[in-house]
Amino acid sequence: MKNVSFLVFALIQLSIITSGPSSIAADRDTLVDVTGVAVIVEEISEQAGNDGLKAEYIKGLAEGKLTEAGIEVLEERKWFSVFGGAYLLIKFIGSKSESGQYYAVFLDVELYQTVVLFGKKLGKNITTAASTWSTGKLFSCGAPELKECVGGSVLQLTDTFINDYISVNTKQQGQSSGNKKKK
Numbered sequence: 001m002k003n004v005s006f007l008v009f010a011l012i013q014l015s016i017i018t019s020g021p022s023s024i025a026a027d028r029d030t031l032v033d034v035t036g037v038a039v040i041v042e043e044i045s046e047q048a049g050n051d052g053l054k055a056e057y058i059k060g061l062a063e064g065k066l067t068e069a070g071i072e073v074l075e076e077r078k079w080f081s082v083f084g085g086a087y088l089l090i091k092f093i094g095s096k097s098e099s100g101q102y103y104a105v106f107l108d109v110e111l112y113q114t115v116v117l118f119g120k121k122l123g124k125n126i127t128t129a130a131s132t133w134s135t136g137k138l139f140s141c142g143a144p145e146l147k148e149c150v151g152g153s154v155l156q157l158t159d160t161f162i163n164d165y166i167s168v169n170t171k172q173q174g175q176s177s178g179n180k181k182k183k
Contacts, residue, residue, distance in 0.1 A: 035084030
């Protein structure tokens with residue numbers, strides 16, 4: 001139990017030092033031509049579930065933000081069959097304090113897209129899904145406010161994705177229309 005307490009304390013201290021979310025990708029160009037996004041939420045721990053946090057709630061918040069932004073929300077099992085389809089994987093990692101009053105939380109949002117690995121030795125190419133964009137946030141929440149606290153962070157991180165998505169897709173559309181005008 002002392003290790004869990006130390007981990008919670010360390011995560012809370014780190015969350016104080018860590019600023020807001022930022023996206024990590026080779027560059028945002030991995031979001032160009034994404035035509036739709038499914039949302040998948042990793043299983044929520046039983047402890048967090050007992051404190052009111054449900055995967056369906058997180059998924060609904062993210063899907064609502066994507067829809068508001070005009071990004072097509074795909075069915076979970078169909079993202080791979082749509083040209084430009086991808087999925088956002090949302091991971092909640094939470095550790096409850098010994099007192100039961102607080103959670104140290106890491107929330108991770110990653111975009112997975114179909115990628116092709118060129119296999120020279122295999123003599124064939126391998127198609128798989130890989131994370132091409134991610135953002136995350138480390139923070140603490142009171143146990144009674146866990147649902148609302150995590151929900152606010154899900155909205156914030158989904159906004160980070162949406163802003164990155166719009167920044168490259170709007171730029172691409174502008175360049176395309178600019179090229180048409182020059183001809």
